[in-house]
Amino acid sequence: MKLVYFAWVRxxxxxxxxxxxxxxxxxxxxxxxxxxxxxxPEYESAFATGAVVRAAIDRRHVKPDAxxxxxxxxxxxxxxxxx
Amino acid sequence: MKLVYFAWVRxxxxxxxxxxxxxxxxxxxxxxxxxxxxxxPEYESAFATGAVVRAAIDRRHVKPDAxxxxxxxxxxxxxxxxx
Amino acid sequence: MAVRLQREPFDLGAEVARLTEGRSDTGAVVxxxxxxxxxxxxxxxxxxxxxxxYPGMAEEELxxxxxxxxxxxxxxxxxxxxxxxxxxxxxxxxxVVTLSPHRAAAFxxxxxxxxxxxxxxxxxxxxxxxEGEAWVASKSTDDAAAxxxxx
Amino acid sequence: MAVRLQREPFDLGAEVARLTEGRSDTGAVVxxxxxxxxxxxxxxxxxxxxxxxYPGMAEEELxxxxxxxxxxxxxxxxxxxxxxxxxxxxxxxxxVVTLSPHRAAAFxxxxxxxxxxxxxxxxxxxxxxxEGEAWVASKSTDDAAAxxxxx
Numbered sequence: 001m002k003l004v005y006f007a008w009v010r011x012x013x014x015x016x017x018x019x020x021x022x023x024x025x026x027x028x029x030x031x032x033x034x035x036x037x038x039x040x041p042e043y044e045s046a047f048a049t050g051a052v053v054r055a056a057i058d059r060r061h062v063k064p065d066a067x068x069x070x071x072x073x074x075x076x077x078x079x080x081x082x083x
Numbered sequence: 084m085k086l087v088y089f090a091w092v093r094x095x096x097x098x099x100x101x102x103x104x105x106x107x108x109x110x111x112x113x114x115x116x117x118x119x120x121x122x123x124p125e126y127e128s129a130f131a132t133g134a135v136v137r138a139a140i141d142r143r144h145v146k147p148d149a150x151x152x153x154x155x156x157x158x159x160x161x162x163x164x165x166x
Numbered sequence: 167m168a169v170r171l172q173r174e175p176f177d178l179g180a181e182v183a184r185l186t187e188g189r190s191d192t193g194a195v196v197x198x199x200x201x202x203x204x205x206x207x208x209x210x211x212x213x214x215x216x217x218x219x220y221p222g223m224a225e226e227e228l229x230x231x232x233x234x235x236x237x238x239x240x241x242x243x244x245x246x247x248x249x250x251x252x253x254x255x256x257x258x259x260x261x262v263v264t265l266s267p268h269r270a271a272a273f274x275x276x277x278x279x280x281x282x283x284x285x286x287x288x289x290x291x292x293x294x295x296x297e298g299e300a301w302v303a304s305k306s307t308d309d310a311a312a313x314x315x316x317x
Numbered sequence: 318m319a320v321r322l323q324r325e326p327f328d329l330g331a332e333v334a335r336l337t338e339g340r341s342d343t344g345a346v347v348x349x350x351x352x353x354x355x356x357x358x359x360x361x362x363x364x365x366x367x368x369x370x371y372p373g374m375a376e377e378e379l380x381x382x383x384x385x386x387x388x389x390x391x392x393x394x395x396x397x398x399x400x401x402x403x404x405x406x407x408x409x410x411x412x413v414v415t416l417s418p419h420r421a422a423a424f425x426x427x428x429x430x431x432x433x434x435x436x437x438x439x440x441x442x443x444x445x446x447x448e449g450e451a452w453v454a455s456k457s458t459d460d461a462a463a464x465x466x467x468x
Contacts, residue, residue, distance in 0.1 A: 004371070006369060006371055006439065006441060007369055007441035007443070007452055008452045056371070056374060056439070059371075059373055059374035059377050059378075060374075060377075061378075061437060075371060075374070075439075077371065077439060077441065078441060078452065078455070079436075079455035080435070080436060080437060080438060080439055080440055080441065080455065081435075081440065081441050081442045081452075081453040081454070081455050081456075082368065082370070082399060082410075082411070082434065082435065082438050082439075082440025082441070082442065083351055083399075083410070083411050083431060083434045083435040083438070083440070083459075
């Protein structure tokens with residue numbers, strides 16, 4: 001599973017993408033965030049409580065309760081500010 | 084007092100403008116229309132009951148009850164279809 | 167702020183470039199172009215449109231509509247341009263441009279200008295088709311569109 | 318119907334000319350141009366904007382928004398063009414164009430495209446000012462603008 005990060009989420013984590021395998025009990029996007037936060041202070045900073053981070057699975061917006069089974073690419077980013 | 088006509092009002096009356104003096108008892112735009120209708124079939128046709136004709140006094144839209152005293156130019160025309 | 171009447175076609179890009187050139191306080195530019203369609207209201211194929219206007223009042227009425235828009239929305243500049251005379255299918259008839267720091271204001275002011283222009287600016291369209299010439303009838307939807315701004 | 322991402326500035330007149338050329342079934346063309354302002358959200362003088370995007374998803378999401386607009390309004394053609402990379406004050410950032418037989422549809426579809434684009438297209442602005450660089454915070458007014466289309 002490929003994780004990709006954008007804007008200040010990318011900056012806080014310190015990389016634009018990475019390959020990872022989450023444990024079997026990580027079933028949703030919310031679970032994945034919880035698991036990532038324990039991997040180090042850079043993740044803790046990116047996903048800190050109160051920080052609003054959005055997610056996409058295979059290039060479609062999803063909510064935290066979305067299942068990650070079968071996902072090829074999961075993206076995390078701040079609320080969009082284009083236009 | 085100058086009267087000016089546009090679009091099918093102009094075509095029915097057969098002229099674009101004319102100078103006229105209405106009798107003293109012609110006080111409003113509505114009175115003026117009533118008086119004009121009696122001047123001939125071309126006016127009768129232009130201002131026939133059911134024909135929707137709008138008016139302007141000195142280049143501002145007015146309603147039939149507008150007073151014509153002091154008017155330099157009174158215009159009659161169909162509802163606008165620009166844009 | 168400007169109002170312009172002209173016989174000739176206009177160039178959208180050139181008009182907008184003139185309005186935005188040298189200024190960087192404008193976040194939003196909305197344009198509306200009204201084009202001459204190839205069908206008359208009757209459905210017949212349109213040969214041409216002829217636009218008659220009330221010289222003097224047309225400019226004054228467009229200026230009044232523009233002043234009203236300016237009083238309702240934070241518009242930093244605007245243009246209302248209307249053609250008269252003979253117009254062929256595909257050609258532009260009318261252009262409204264609004265510049266504002268905010269997109270909602272630019273959109274609403276442009277819609278307001280068009281809605282009011284349609285019902286109050288003294289212009290009249292005559293359609294030439296294979297079946298002859300006929301004056302265009304006013305639309306009740308245009309009156310309704312203008313009415314929604316009255317509060 | 319088209320969606321385009323590019324680094325270079327665009328030319329409004331040329332884009333609209335390309336969309337309208339050779340067609341005379343379109344009564345109404347609405348354009349929205351979003352321009353880079355000379356002030357950051359903080360009020361500081363802006364040196365430049367940098368737009369980061371999610372390659373692949375940005376195009377797909379803009380296409381989804383455009384398809385949604387097309388399903389809601391009688392749009393005969395549309396363009397959504399978004400820049401990325403470094404952008405200077407006064408330069409254009411985004412362009413939306415809608416073509417419709419009717420002006421209300423052209424206006425509403427353009428507003429819808431902009432409102433949805435603002436909240437769902439994966440672009441992020443970073444502002445460079447005399448005081449340094451900072452990510453632009455999302456605006457609750459943008460969320461509210463997008464929400465009004467949900468019924």
